[in-house]
Amino acid sequence: MTGPQAARLPGDRLHLQHGPIDLVISVDGPGREAAFHAAARRFATVLEELAAELPHLRLPVPSPLPGGSTARRMHRAVTPHASTFVTPMAAVAGGVADEILAAMTAVPGLTRAVVNNGGDIAFHLAPGEAATARIAGLDCTDLGQVRLAASDPIRGLATSGQGGRSHSLGIADSVTALATTAAEADVAATLIANAVDLPGHPAISRAPAQSLDPDSDLGTRPVVTAVGPLTPDEVVTALKRGLAAANAMRKHGLIAGAALTLGGQTFTALPTEADQPLLTET
Amino acid sequence: MNDRVKPQDKIRCDACPVLCYIAEGRSGACDRYANHGGELVRLDPLTIIEHSDTAVPFLETGPDWDGDIVQSTRPFITAIGAGTTYPDYKPAPFIVSQEVDGVDMITVVTEGIFSYCGVKVKIDTDRHIGEERSVVRVDGEPIGLVMTSEYGSRMLSLGGVDHLTGGSKKEGRVTCDALLNLCNSEPVEMTIDDGATLTVQAGQAPIIDGERERLMRVGCGSATIGMFAAQWKDHVDEVVVVDDHITGVLSEHQAGRLLDVPHTGIKVAGRKSTPGRYFQVAEPGTGWGGTNITDPLSILKPADAKVAWPGLRLLMVSTTGEQWAYYELDEDLVPQPAEIPPVLLASAERIAENCEPSLCSVLFMGGAGGSLRAGVTENPVGLTRSVKAMLTRVTCGGAPAYVWPGGGITVMADVTQMPTNAFGYVPTPALVAPIEFTMRRDDYAALSGHMDRVRRVEDVITPDIRRVRG
Numbered sequence: 001m002t003g004p005q006a007a008r009l010p011g012d013r014l015h016l017q018h019g020p021i022d023l024v025i026s027v028d029g030p031g032r033e034a035a036f037h038a039a040a041r042r043f044a045t046v047l048e049e050l051a052a053e054l055p056h057l058r059l060p061v062p063s064p065l066p067g068g069s070t071a072r073r074m075h076r077a078v079t080p081h082a083s084t085f086v087t088p089m090a091a092v093a094g095g096v097a098d099e100i101l102a103a104m105t106a107v108p109g110l111t112r113a114v115v116n117n118g119g120d121i122a123f124h125l126a127p128g129e130a131a132t133a134r135i136a137g138l139d140c141t142d143l144g145q146v147r148l149a150a151s152d153p154i155r156g157l158a159t160s161g162q163g164g165r166s167h168s169l170g171i172a173d174s175v176t177a178l179a180t181t182a183a184e185a186d187v188a189a190t191l192i193a194n195a196v197d198l199p200g201h202p203a204i205s206r207a208p209a210q211s212l213d214p215d216s217d218l219g220t221r222p223v224v225t226a227v228g229p230l231t232p233d234e235v236v237t238a239l240k241r242g243l244a245a246a247n248a249m250r251k252h253g254l255i256a257g258a259a260l261t262l263g264g265q266t267f268t269a270l271p272t273e274a275d276q277p278l279l280t281e282t
Numbered sequence: 283m284n285d286r287v288k289p290q291d292k293i294r295c296d297a298c299p300v301l302c303y304i305a306e307g308r309s310g311a312c313d314r315y316a317n318h319g320g321e322l323v324r325l326d327p328l329t330i331i332e333h334s335d336t337a338v339p340f341l342e343t344g345p346d347w348d349g350d351i352v353q354s355t356r357p358f359i360t361a362i363g364a365g366t367t368y369p370d371y372k373p374a375p376f377i378v379s380q381e382v383d384g385v386d387m388i389t390v391v392t393e394g395i396f397s398y399c400g401v402k403v404k405i406d407t408d409r410h411i412g413e414e415r416s417v418v419r420v421d422g423e424p425i426g427l428v429m430t431s432e433y434g435s436r437m438l439s440l441g442g443v444d445h446l447t448g449g450s451k452k453e454g455r456v457t458c459d460a461l462l463n464l465c466n467s468e469p470v471e472m473t474i475d476d477g478a479t480l481t482v483q484a485g486q487a488p489i490i491d492g493e494r495e496r497l498m499r500v501g502c503g504s505a506t507i508g509m510f511a512a513q514w515k516d517h518v519d520e521v522v523v524v525d526d527h528i529t530g531v532l533s534e535h536q537a538g539r540l541l542d543v544p545h546t547g548i549k550v551a552g553r554k555s556t557p558g559r560y561f562q563v564a565e566p567g568t569g570w571g572g573t574n575i576t577d578p579l580s581i582l583k584p585a586d587a588k589v590a591w592p593g594l595r596l597l598m599v600s601t602t603g604e605q606w607a608y609y610e611l612d613e614d615l616v617p618q619p620a621e622i623p624p625v626l627l628a629s630a631e632r633i634a635e636n637c638e639p640s641l642c643s644v645l646f647m648g649g650a651g652g653s654l655r656a657g658v659t660e661n662p663v664g665l666t667r668s669v670k671a672m673l674t675r676v677t678c679g680g681a682p683a684y685v686w687p688g689g690g691i692t693v694m695a696d697v698t699q700m701p702t703n704a705f706g707y708v709p710t711p712a713l714v715a716p717i718e719f720t721m722r723r724d725d726y727a728a729l730s731g732h733m734d735r736v737r738r739v740e741d742v743i744t745p746d747i748r749r750v751r752g
Contacts, residue, residue: 213308
């Protein structure tokens with residue numbers, strides 16, 4: 001069995017990899033080396049801890065609180081969504097990013113820190129600091145950028161959809177969600193992407209999740225395997241379903257905002273008028 | 283329908299604590315391990331080449347080294363699946379020693395991450411695929427350009443750092459994907475601006491605008507006249523060999539004149555170069571002889587009434603012999619299709635027979651940068667000097683690599699000589715290519731090699747290693 005790996009990437013970034021987890025971490029500030037050290041130390045056992053609780057984490061919520069700290073982050077993030085089918089695994093990528101970020105921010109001297117777990121991102125901003133995240137479509141078209149200030153209550157950003165590594169119940173090309181933590185953004189993006197759908201549409205091929213991945217927490221639920229041509233009206237219909245889900249989450253304070261993309265069209269669920277818009281045209 | 287997965291269809295991966303169950307033909311959560319016919323495979327296994335043939339000694343007399351650094355009877359460890367320690371502040375993953383006829387040899391095996399890399403593609407065709415300098419695209423993204431044509435072949439230069447990392451992210455991703463497929467001898471469809479749509483696959487005939495090319499031309503139209511004039515002169519009055527480059531006309535051509543072939547008054551469109559040789563008889567295209575014509579008569583001007591005669595026998599043939607037509611002039615000196623005499627048909631077939639099969643060849647080209655060299659030695663320039671002094675042999679996945687003169691270690695190697703799936707990629711995007719440096723143990727020590735990391739070949743070859751026959 002291969003253990004956790006740590007390597008430095010160009011541009012003073014740290015790459016941590018173990019099994020399916022790939023983290024790319026960057027830090028600004030004099031505490032960088034110490035933070036990298038802390039990240040690698042915490043990372044050493046994260047996957048093992050999760051693996052030990054996997055059967056439990058693949059059960060839909062509501063479920064008993066798991067034991068590990070990463071698992072608890074995942075569980076906490078998905079539980080508010082328990083009215084639909086969801087398991088803590090929907091927040092695994094974000095949960096790991098949050099966990100590693102938390103280990104790093106215990107180190108003093110960080111102005112900014114970013115833990116990117118395959119597009120599910122947890123970040124830290126010291127007071128007065130800001131970060132800009134650029135949102136890109138699957139074809140790398142620019143969908144806009146989000147400016148995140150330390151004063152915003154947003155420390156997580158996650159993207160789900162057909163371009164991702166895990167299976168989706170919906171047809172969204174991508175859904176990006178902003179939330180207080182990466183785990184919360186992760187589950188929200190997953191569920192909004194699931195909601196972007198046209199049930200029964202003949203151009204959408206589906207297969208039972210377990211026929212593709214025997215371990216899938218989605219069981220026999222039909223995951224989308226291919227999306228054929230859709231008319232612009234159908235795209236709008238599907239996006240509106242997703243938008244409704246996103247707006248409901250925003251109303252309940254589960255996300256700060258989301259951007260949904262399908263077939264070249266993008267819808268955004270923005271904070272209320274009084275707030276500064278999070279998504280700006282570029 | 284039974285949605286349940288039968289247990290025997292899946293295997294358990296023990297590469298990491300997730301312990302994925304993986305269904306047949308699918309990969310685990312990490313995409314690094316897969317179920318291939320019930321066996322757990324790393325998608326990029328370390329590969330060794332086992333040579334089946336006994337090497338023929340250079341000298342009969344004994345164990346003298348025959349100049350073959352990689353002794354053919356011994357397993358040669360390739361870098362495929364070796365992994366990399368990018369950015370190479372650590373020694374390369376495998377530094378392997380074996381004794382070859384009393385000389386201790388070292389092979390340093392690593393997978394290099396090449397941002398500076400690409401492929402040179404040779405496409406055996408005379409068909410017009412696009413103007414020189416035209417942009418080559420995959421999925422609409424620019425991945426390279428058409429470069430100077432070679433004899434009977436069109437050439438492409440694809441990839442390179444400007445497309446991999448210098449353009450948009452999509453451009454980089456598409457370029458990396460195309461290079462990866464080309465290097466792994468997979469087909470790639472590409473379009474050339476204002477030119478053709480091509481399917482290129484190393485070791486296979488190109489498909490140009492939906493048509494699979496079959497043959498390389500035997501020579502230009504003029505050369506074809508020169509080669510076949512003697513066989514034609516007793517059976518036909520005039521031969522026009524249609525070629526986009528130089529169309530040949532037998533009776534005007536030097537070869538025809540030497541054989542006393544009389545003038546016929548048959549006149550060809552285009553710009554006359556020297557007698558019997560015409561440029562630009564038509565536009566470039568995918569018709570006869572790399573031109574755009576499908577009716578060969580379209581390149582003929584009315585015959586000269588003072589010279590031509592009714593009943594004049596005219597053969598028109600392309601440079602590959604694949605297209606031909608036979609005519610006889612009527613009373614008005616207009617060519618009329620007629621039945622081709624068997625001897626002329628045979629000559630067209632002979633032209634075709636003399637054409638070699640058309641292939642696409644793909645040479646990987648990349649530069650081994652400072653950091654990759656550091657994986658081999660503590661003094662990177664020492665490796666460069668050792669390669670230049672021919673003390674160190676460079677191979678890519680076991681294939682011989684041509685090392686460019688000048689600075690650095692810039693290599694080219696034929697991808698068809700490497701084992702399957704020798705290449706990988708990283709999301710940078712950049713290609714991961716195998717590269718091996720082989721040298722004498724004392725030469726390795728002299729260039730400040732990582733001597734403490736040297737392992738015996740027996741220790742590296744374990745049962746889960748992929749073995750291919752060389």
